[in-house]
Amino acid sequence: MQRELLAKNHISPQILQSTTARVPAENYANLLRDTMQEMDDELMGYGSLPQKLGCWTTMVELAANSNTLGEALKKLTRFYRLITWGLETRLSRDDSGNAFLSLNHSNQQDHPAQFDPYLYESFLFYIHRTANWLIGRQIPLHAVDFCFAETTHRSVYWDMYFCKDIYFQQPVSQLRFSASMLDLPVTKSAQAINAFLNHVNQAMITQVYAQKSWHYRVSTQLESRLQSNPSFSEFAKGFNLHPHTLRSYLRDEGFQYQEIKDRVRRDSAIFHLSSQGKSVEETATLTGFSEASAFIRAFKKWTGxxxxHYKRTS
Known part of the structure; x- marks a missing residue:
């Protein structure tokens, strides 16, 4: 069944052997949806008990009918405390103006002391993306805490949470953010709720609210200029900035230009190969390489x- 689901969503089984492999967001979102439906479990076997299909939809409908984000997140945390899955959700704040949405282990003896990191990563990801959607803007995270040891895929957390302060082996897994965000209004029409719930995984995985960050602005400009492969100096001129100034802005967000360029090239290449059916040679040209051999070497470095292996065959 695993191979059938992968084939259905145009994902090669071979790439699963690599820790650096990447797939298009749409394919991944569809794979998640299909796997949940096949297993009839929204936690895909990662919780202590299966979570029936429709739990997240019910929670979103409840949360969306709230006046403020704080009210919505209180409903969310109450809802998931009613479900037996090994973790309890809590929303709290301190006297310094910080808010915390945490995952605490249930006290029941039949639950393991710690689950697979994916459960914590994915649930906090979905909570954050849903909260962003509820208020129509990115919620800046002060930090993300995880109760497990540092992972080999730490680099992907920026793409997930847009936060560079990630801490491991903490007492609980949680999102930390400004409590002032809890007062922001929730205004979602029935039509907007239905559109969001039509394909929740895709809506959240492809969500973008970070337009004001330099990382996002540089990534977006690179996507449209990859084929011409501009130098960094030429690229900075497009923002009317001196190259040193742009490098400083990116560094303040925790990034380097080459790192962003490699990521955009990688994601664009995967899209052209697996979603558009482009040849290796065409993809090399579209991503700014003058020779296919150089592209192949770079691609293997990026994805392993x-x-x-990513070429769409049907």
């Missing part, structure tokens, strides 16, 4: 696999 050669481009042919």
């Amino acid at each position: 696999n050669t481009p042919i």
Whole structure:
């Protein structure tokens, strides 16, 4: 069944052997949806007990009918405390103006002391993205805490949470943010709720509210200029900035230009190969490489696999 689901969503089984492999967001979102439906479990086996399909939909409908984000998140945390899945959700704040949305282990003896990191990562990801959607803007996170040891895929957390302060082996897994965000209004029409719930995984995975960050602005400009492969100086001129100034802005957000460029090239290449059916040679040109051989070497460095593994065959 695993191979059937992968084939259905145009994902090669070979790339699963690599810790640096990447797939298009749409394919991944569809795979998550199909796996949940096949297992009839929204936690896909990661919780102590299956979570029936429709739990997240019910929670979103309840949360969306709130006046403020704080009210919505209180409903969310109450809802998931009623479900037996091994963790309890809590919303709290301190006297310094900080808010915390945490995952605490249930006290029941039949629950393991700690689950697979994916459960904590994915649930906090979905909570954050849903909260963003509820207020129509990105909620800046002060930090993300995890109760497990540092992972080999730490670099992907920026893409997930847009936060560079990630801490491991903490007492609880949680999101930390400004308590002032809890007072922001929730205004979602029935039509907006239905559109969001039509494909929740895709809506949250492809969500973008970070337009004001330099990382996002540089990434967006790179996507449209990859084929011409501009130098950094030429690129900075497009923002009417001196190259040193742009490098400083990116560094303040925890990024380097080459790191962003490699990521945009990688994601664009995967899209052209697996979603558009482009050849390796065409993809090399579209991502700014003058030779296919140089593209293949770079692609293998980025993903751990050669481009042919991502080539869509149907």
